[in-house]
Amino acid sequence: MRFLYNVLIQISYAAIWCAQGFSLKMKAFVQGRKHSFTDLEKTIHPTDTTVWFHCASLGEFEQGLPIMEALKKTYPHVKLVITFFSPSGYEIKKNAPIADAVVYLPWDTRKNAQRFIAQVRPQWAFFVKYEFWPNYLFELKAQQIPTFLVSGLFRPNQLFFKWYGGFYRKALETFDHFFLQSASSQALLEGIDITHTTLSGDTRFDRVAKQIEIDNTVPFIEEFIDENLCLVCGSTWPEDEQVLLPYLLQRNNQLKSIVAPHNVDESTIRQLKSRLGEACILYSEVLKNGMNGSPDVLIIDSIGLLSKLYSYADIAYVGGAMGSTGLHNILEPATFGVPIIIGKHFEKFPEAERLRQLAGLFSIDSSESCAKMLNQLITERSFREKTGMIAGHFVNSNTGATQRIMQHLKEHYTVTA
Numbered sequence: 001m002r003f004l005y006n007v008l009i010q011i012s013y014a015a016i017w018c019a020q021g022f023s024l025k026m027k028a029f030v031q032g033r034k035h036s037f038t039d040l041e042k043t044i045h046p047t048d049t050t051v052w053f054h055c056a057s058l059g060e061f062e063q064g065l066p067i068m069e070a071l072k073k074t075y076p077h078v079k080l081v082i083t084f085f086s087p088s089g090y091e092i093k094k095n096a097p098i099a100d101a102v103v104y105l106p107w108d109t110r111k112n113a114q115r116f117i118a119q120v121r122p123q124w125a126f127f128v129k130y131e132f133w134p135n136y137l138f139e140l141k142a143q144q145i146p147t148f149l150v151s152g153l154f155r156p157n158q159l160f161f162k163w164y165g166g167f168y169r170k171a172l173e174t175f176d177h178f179f180l181q182s183a184s185s186q187a188l189l190e191g192i193d194i195t196h197t198t199l200s201g202d203t204r205f206d207r208v209a210k211q212i213e214i215d216n217t218v219p220f221i222e223e224f225i226d227e228n229l230c231l232v233c234g235s236t237w238p239e240d241e242q243v244l245l246p247y248l249l250q251r252n253n254q255l256k257s258i259v260a261p262h263n264v265d266e267s268t269i270r271q272l273k274s275r276l277g278e279a280c281i282l283y284s285e286v287l288k289n290g291m292n293g294s295p296d297v298l299i300i301d302s303i304g305l306l307s308k309l310y311s312y313a314d315i316a317y318v319g320g321a322m323g324s325t326g327l328h329n330i331l332e333p334a335t336f337g338v339p340i341i342i343g344k345h346f347e348k349f350p351e352a353e354r355l356r357q358l359a360g361l362f363s364i365d366s367s368e369s370c371a372k373m374l375n376q377l378i379t380e381r382s383f384r385e386k387t388g389m390i391a392g393h394f395v396n397s398n399t400g401a402t403q404r405i406m407q408h409l410k411e412h413y414t415v416t417a
Contacts, residue, residue: 001167005134006110013107028087029104036083036103040119043101044079049415052081052122054105054136057089059329060128061096063151066206066402067126068098074406075415081120085131092303108133117143123415126150127175134171141174146413149178150405151203154185155348161188177412179405182350198408201401202351208307208335209399216311220286221258224298225312228256229378232313232333234306235262239323240343241272243367247374251279251296254378258309260300262319262328269301307332314384315377317341317370321363327352330361337392339384341373360390
């Protein structure tokens with residue numbers, strides 16, 4: 001089975017290599033990996049003590065960050081090597097100050113795995129939430145390097161739990177310990193005789209809880225809101241905008257809206273601005289020329305502001321769940337005590353389901369249901385404030401995963417100088 005896996009890995013990489021001529025994302029995916037080993041040579045030296053974190057994309061980086069910070073605090077001499085699978089994560093965090101080296105994960109071949117681990121020589125290896133690359137995992141096991149999954153989340157339909165998933169179960173068995181988000185994930189692993197687990201919770205709660213303690217000021221936002229209620233629409237995709245824009249175009253005189261699309265490329269921003277017409281202004285335009293007039297919608301055409309923008313929100317719409325791209329981080333607005341609206345496809349996001357059951361979050365499936373929910377939150381102050389209070393309490397009552405993980409590591413594993 002491993003032979004077949006390696007053949008399929010080579011075929012899939014060849015397909016992606018061919019696709020780079022038609023997609024800028026695929027081009028970044030391929031070309032970025034050409035520099036991984038040379039970039040590591042510049043920053044990681046034979047005498048360094050290293051710890052490796054692998055993150056699929058930006059969300060997993062944010063999930064792993066509290067542990068990275070705790071490790072740096074506990075072991076300041078350790079160098080952190082962070083790898084990404086996707087261009088979106090790498091491009092945004094390639095200069096992350098917490099890291100000593102940030103590179104694309106070389107494609108999961110035996111040769112790459114052996115070379116990467118020989119070059120990095122990690123004392124510990126962390127995989128965040130998911131992404132299980134068998135050749136890397138088998139090589140880590142062969143080198144007796146303690147390997148952990150943090151904020152792990154498993155579902156019954158994954159290959160590990162199918163009768164034909166033996167190869168992937170063997171890869172899973174290479175982990176020394178699993179730090180899990182949910183009891184259901186723990187039960188699934190127990191069902192395949194994996195018991196070296198800890199129900200630690202989700203480190204994202206620790207991450208977002210710190211956001212409220214920092215300066216979240218964003219230039220011109222208070223001037224734009226001007227004492228109105230504020231709706232922040234974060235990480236939106238076209239499917240989200242399809243249900244949101246009819247409401248935004250009504251120009252409700254009680255509401256100012258901030259739209260931060262997931263993609264901020266020129267074409268996406270131009271199309272969004274065209275659809276909103278005179279009702280909107282770009283953040284880049286405000287920075288350049290000041291706030292001209294009194295627009296109802298501010299389009300954020302830059303990255304890195306969203307977590308701060310939620311601090312201004314009275315209501316938040318979190319994108320990704322109206323289509324198939326995946327729900328974005330609901331905890332960022334929740335930590336500020338903001339009621340949240342999302343789309344209809346959130347089955348893979350247990351935190352969203354839990355908060356929905358608590359009535360701190362609402363799911364919509366059409367522009368009509370979106371308008372109805374927004375109208376209720378805008379017009380009923382007590383309802384809005386109670387919903388936001390539930391969301392804030394949800395975050396506060398679920399922190400502590402980082403502390404539980406670090407305690408286990410200190411008790412059972414060591415990092416040498």
